[in-house]
Structure formats: structure tokens, C-alpha cells
Amino acid sequence: MAATTETYNDIPLDQLFPQDKLGWRGYVEWEDRPERKRIASEILKTKKFTPIPEFQFVPLPKTNPILVGHRWKEYHEALGLKNIVDFSWETVQKEKPGMIHLLDFPYNGETPRPELVSGKITDNKWHFVRNHGGVPDIEEDAFELEIGGLVPTPVKISMKDLKDPSKFPQEEVTVTIQCSGTRRIEQIQEYPGEGDELINAPWGEGAIGTAVYRGVPLKKVLKRACGGVLPECKHLEFVGADTYFKKGNVLNYAVSVPYRKVRANEEVLLAWEMNGKPLPKIHGFPLRAVVTGYIGARSTKWLYKINAIAEPSLAPVQAQEYLYFTQQIGKQNAKYSNGFSIQNMPVSSAIIFPTDKQVIIHDGKIALQGWSYSGGGNWVERVEVSNDGGHVWYAVDQDNMTEKHYHAWRLWKIELPVDAEGWLEFCVRSWDSSNNTEPTFVRSAWNWDLHVTSSCHRIKIYSVNKSKPATAARLAEIEAKGVSFNPLTMPLEWSLESVEDYLKYMRKHPREPLN
């Protein structure tokens, strides 16, 4: 469908929800405007939208973008907000051209493998992106952050003031941000789960990245600008300038984090700089929250409003999504209260090289590389890999791991001894600073919303050990014939053994007993 209703009550559609503030393009205020929300819902009710793709039952197309967000685009178009869709993709092309584009709108992009493990800091142009709406286009000079609710003094702060070190002390923190959907594809492949209006991105191992963020701790801003918070304040709600949709309603993106988390000094940052550069637009320019150790969804981008509140936000992203259900909860009985809200991320890891199903010709050792991470203020102490599906584990040497940070991953590499040939299952697990480790199988941690695939990451590789004489002989034969070992399943066109050799062996070891 193409939503081209031209007017609503004689108002041209593209003027119905206008830009609210000068210099804040692509931002519509919904939360303070109940009448707008009502009209938007009414318009959405009159439309039909492209169904949500059932991609969870079929392999993903080998396209880039892999999935197209027809439905979400149509939501925007139905409200005269097509400019948001267009600007979002323009920004992708400009800021993130080389990503694996999982979903074109809202933009979800995964870091390609080589860039994922090239160093402990992910370059801004390769850091993963998981957006929930379009990309607002806000001028820094026009921007202001509003803090209200259960604070002694509600305030509005310009970027100029926020960045003034004489007003607020600045911090630089190395932070890994991870989408709770990282490695979701493993859950999807084993057992499909909930679909969503906003397609649950079929993430591989690259919905995680690490950057040095500069900003001011929210704790300090609350203290210095608002006089702290009132005793009833137990949570801080973050509202983003992006437009979000949920079951026929239109909202601004909103989540919350406990005040206790905010109080812990540098653990919640209001950040404007990423790896020494201004935040890219797609990462929240001019201001975002960076909530260390938490699910990425809390690190609100285009953060323009903070509400001090008594209870966790009732906004859908906080109360109705990113829930972790027990295995027996699903479409037949899921409620918002019978899953728990994902906040701190647990310990998890991934093998990035080699890749799943790779045929590896080696001489008894295979090099592995990957990442390991734990949230919640834990860091990774130990990484172990297995060449036999998890029976025997080899620890990675600390010299082959990047340094520890309180809030960041560690990249690692190891040469794994591999004697066996044929299909092998390699896996990795990590132990964090609180001795947490990972569930054994995807099944151990499958959940209806397909979040937090933190089970031991497993890949299958086909091992060809050329230190074995029979294999060396076959490889030489293959080389002499001028053909390639790959594709693995392509049969060799010559006889694998002479009749003489065959009979010699079989007469020594006949198939049937002699008596």
C-alpha cells in the first residue's frame, strides 16, 4: 500500500504533524500532545499495512538490505512523515555505507566480521546500529535537554552549557554497547519466536560494538542543575526525539533506568562524543544516553527529555518489550508482567573467525578469533574454546586478549590444536569477574522474544588435517588434477582407489567372516 491520503479535516497531511521546534527536523512531539496521538491513531486505523514478514520460518534473502521495513515506512507515510524515512536512509548511506544492512527502516545495521575484531575500539562507521524509528536531524545550537518530574528544580539545558566543563565535569568511558538481539539468528534457526511490528532483526554476532564516549555523568547533571532528585524518584525516564509506533499508537521512544544505576558515578553518561568525534547523526547526535553494562535499548539516542519518576517507565519499549520470558511462555500466555525486563547484559561471547560451515585445510592447528563481554559492571576474566562441542576446553592466553575495562568487551585469539578430521563443532564460553558463565545450548536459553542469545556460541567447521598422510596424499592428488577441494560436496571425478589396492585390503579384511 502507498498511503497518499492528502488531507485530514482539510489540513494537508504533511502539515498535520509539523516540526515543533526550529532546527529540529524529523522530530514530532507526541508525549506532550495527546490530541496529536489521538488523530494519528485514528488515521492509522483507516489504513492497511504490509504484513510483518514471516522471515523466521525461512532463510534470510542474500540481499543488502536484507530486510525492507515496508510496514514501518508506511506508518510514517500515513502520517505525512515520509521525510523521516528518506532522511534516515540518506544518513545510512553517508555514515554507514559498508554495514550489513539487516533492516533498511528503522535502520538496523550489523558490523562486518573483519571490522568487528579489528581492534578493541569499533570505528564509528562500523559500530552497529539498532534504531527504533527514523533519524531526527537536529541542529546542536537549537537543541536543549529538558529535565523534569520528581526533581527540586526542572531545567532546560543547552548543549553549550552541558559541554561547559566549568558547569559539569566531563568523563571519557570505554563502553561496549550490545543489542539484546545479538546472535538472535541462532534462536530463530532453532525455534521461531515472536514476530513484531518492528521486525525483530535477525542479528548475527555483530550487534555489539565498543567506543570511547565523552560526556557528563547524569548524576552530576541532576545534582548541579536540578538540585538532585526528590526522595520519591527511583527511576529516570529517557525520551528520544524519534517517532515510535506500537499497536496503533504513536509515541516518542522512551525507556527508563533505576536511579540507583544513575547514582553510580560514571555508569550513566550524557554523551556527545564518540571516539573523539561528534556523535554521528545515526548514533544520536547531538546527545544520547550511554548506560554502561545495560541492554543497548536504554542508551537513548537524540535524548531531549529526562523525567525523574517513581516507578519504571510504562512506555512500551520499557514495559512491553525487551522482556525475558521463561521457556513455557509464548503467544498462548505471554503478558507484560510474566517476562522480566532486560537491564544488565549477562556474559556472552562469539567466534568471529573461522565462520560457520567453513572448510579448513590445516596442519593440526586452527586459529580462532572472537569477542567476549559481560555487562552489569562485570568484565571477562577467562575465555575458553572447545574443538569437540564442549567436552574439552582450552583457555585463551591472557596475552592474547585485549585489556580489561569495567564496561567493555575483550577481543581474543587462540591457536586451537585440532587433530580430528571431518565436521567438528567449535564453541566458546567465557567466565566473568563474578564467575558467571554461559548456558550450554541455545535450547538452554531460548525465549519467546528471542533476546539474549548468550549460550555458548557454536560453529561447525570441516577439518582437513594435512598432517595426516592419507589426507596429504589426497590433497596432492587433487592438486595434480588441477581441481579445487571446494565445493566440499562436489565429487571427485576419478577413481578413489585402484582395484588392486582395494582387493588387497578387502582380502585381508573381508566384509563377511570366513566362518
Added chain:
Amino acid sequence: MAATTETYNDIPLDQLFPQDKLGWRGYVEWEDRPERKRIASEILKTKKFTPIPEFQFVPLPKTNPILVGHRWKEYHEALGLKNIVDFSWETVQKEKPGMIHLLDFPYNGETPRPELVSGKITDNKWHFVRNHGGVPDIEEDAFELEIGGLVPTPVKISMKDLKDPSKFPQEEVTVTIQCSGTRRIEQIQEYPGEGDELINAPWGEGAIGTAVYRGVPLKKVLKRACGGVLPECKHLEFVGADTYFKKGNVLNYAVSVPYRKVRANEEVLLAWEMNGKPLPKIHGFPLRAVVTGYIGARSTKWLYKINAIAEPSLAPVQAQEYLYFTQQIGKQNAKYSNGFSIQNMPVSSAIIFPTDKQVIIHDGKIALQGWSYSGGGNWVERVEVSNDGGHVWYAVDQDNMTEKHYHAWRLWKIELPVDAEGWLEFCVRSWDSSNNTEPTFVRSAWNWDLHVTSSCHRIKIYSVNKSKPATAARLAEIEAKGVSFNPLTMPLEWSLESVEDYLKYMRKHPREPLN
């Protein structure tokens, strides 16, 4: 490519390899004609053929026929034998129209699920077919069986004589024939293996079937017609009238079975009747071997020649295919002597209903149906199913299994108690009369040639237990809204819980501790 070479040494191609005997259409004698073989090889060398499909790395197309045997058709066409290809498909259309056509040529057809478990005897039109070449079209009156080699008296026997009960005593035997590729798809999905010129059919659970065969035991024919066998005879080679290809050579289909097997009374039958009717052409009319308890490949169709031999046949189907390799053998080191030839089939089973990935709404019990079989003269004593991936097993009541036969499967059904909801793994295993049971996982028995997938058959089902109040309430809600529970991943469009209920619960059980 389309092989349209018109002549070879001025002989029109379609006269180069003529019908050898009147009334034997689609049969070419290769084994007694080395010069023919040489010419055929020479012609094949001059051609390019469609590559073997790499279907093992991708899902199968949802077509019927699922795979097209381009390469094998081209082999025939290159030798002026297109009539064999055409007659084969005509026969499929006539005798097997309703099958799951896995491969159109050589014809490989699987029994659809309902027909697979409709009764202990598989109707002729539903019995699986695994052919290695085209279907010869031989007139019964023109047919004769030749027995030679290490026998006191080589003979040729007409069908009329063979069917004369005063000459040879007849037997009726209930026999399950199984392709060693049954359930190969499970191996393919986990780990791809060897490709072959003759595509390794991606069989599901339906490459097995049971029929009552009438014929004469080969033992009796040897004794009465040939005066037994010479002392050096340890094997009987069976040659079929179909044309076979292997690495540039052309042959008649041939395999062998030990004389010890033949001696065991009714265990090797020369059969002309299947379930009280003449053998269908596609099943070997006018005469086939039926080798009880063995891999189907030994039950040679269109059997026109039997050679008494001292050692197992060196024909490729016997010596180079249907080999069972150890897990570390593959393209890098496979030889013909380092796999063992599959003869007797081990105990195995399959769940036919429900089907993999089915969403099942039930009230605490789910009905299962399937088959269990053991070869080698064993029969199935016990069938067990599990609702939890193989931790707890429930035995099938003997009253819910079809009767025992020495050489046939047992069909079974059970009502399995199922309390849990969500994705569950059901599995089945059987115990045979020698106390053999099945390997636990596909991985336990994976092999390069992807034969004998006898590991516990596992399916995933999504359990919705409507005896649970929360589930009953949700189902009622779904019904009231007039929508369907399926597709499972399609989200429900309404709120799953009122804000009041949510807050009531969350205030009683808050996400964060109070202190």
C-alpha cells in the same frame, strides 16, 4: 547441454546401442559387451554435462519433482537412449502419480505421510521407489533369467517355468524394504556430505515401505535348476536390466549378497508379485530380487542375470557406493576400502505425525504415530517416545503396534502426556529383538555418504496446553477477536495486559529490590 550428436563412425546414435533382445525395450547389455562400454565412455568424454546440484547447502525447492536429474538425463541422451528417460517418467505418471517426487530421473519417489502409516502393508502405488537408472520395459513372455558362474549347471529360466509351482516351491513373505538414505535430510541439514553423479536423494522419513512379495527362494532355484553352487561360490551377483553410469563408464546395475544369506531359506526371494498383483514396472517387472533385512539396493529390479562368484561383486554399487564411513573419513581421505559396505539395516524409527514445527493445541495429551523397523532378521520389540528430548521415555503399548513379522516394520501410535508449553522436542527410539537400539543424535551417526540415519528421530513441536487457565484465557481472547492462532509468529494486535493488571503485579513483584 543437449546431446544431439547424430552419428558415431557413421552409425546414427540411436542405432549405436540397440535393443538386444526382442520384447526387452530400454535394456542395453553392457556387461557382456566391452567394446560397447569403450565406445560409450569415449562418447561421454567428449561432452559437458550439467553440474551436480549443491542442494546440500541450501533448502530444497518446494516443487514436485523436487529435483531434476539433468545430468543423468544428459548421459542417456548422449548415448542415444533418450527413450529410456521418457519411458521412465511415463511410468511414474501411470504407476506413481501421487508420490513426493524427490528426483524425476532416475526416479526417486517418497511415500506421502498419510499413506506411509495407513496400514502395515504399503499399497503398490504408494510404496517408495529408489531407482538408479531408467525403467526397462520388458515383456514377460520374452524374459528369461540367466544363472551362471560358479554353479554346476548354468541355466536360463523363463518366467513361465519360474512361476510353475511344480518346478519351484513358492513363498509369500511380508518384507519391509528400506533405502539406506531414509531420513538422510537430517544428516544433510546438520552437516553436508558427499555429492554424487546420481544425486543423493534428500529423503525424509518415507523411503521405506512394506509389501507381501510372492516368488521363489533363490536357494531353491539354485538347487533345483543349477544343482546348487560350487564350493568356491561365496556370493551371488545380481545384475539388473537398467543402465547405470559411474565416472565416465556405463554399466548394468549390479550388486551381490553372500551365499550364506541366500541359503537361509526364504531370505532371498525372486519375486514377481507384490501385494497380490504383478510387480509394477517401476518396481522391477517382470522379476526382482527381494533380499530381506538388507539395504534396498540389494533387492535388484529387472533382475535378468545371477552370477555365482567367489568374492563380493566389484560393481560400483557394491564396492564403491553404499559405504558406511567413520566420522573422520570424507573427501580428504575416503577410499572404497575404508568404508564398510552396508548390508543388513539396523534398528531405526520415525515419528510421522505430528510433523516437525507443528503448532499443537491440546489438552494435555498429544497423539503420535510412526514406524519402527529393524533388518537382519531382527524385529522391533519395543518403541519408546519422549516429550522432553530424550530424558524421560514412554513405551508404546503392544496393543498399539502392528503385529510382528520377521522381516517387516511395526507401525505404532501413542497418546503422549504433555504438560509443558512452548517448543518441545519429541523423539522416538526402538529396541529390536537383539536389544539393539538407536544412536542418540544425528551427530552420533553422521557419515560422509549420509547413509543410515538411524539416530533417534527428533521433531520440534510448539505445545499450547489449553488445560492451563492462562492459555485457555488467551485462546478465548483470540477466538473472540476472530483471528487465528497461526501463524505462530504473527503478533497479536491488541494489548496483552491492562495497565491496571500490569501495575498490580509489578508493584507486588517489582523489577528492582526496594532496598
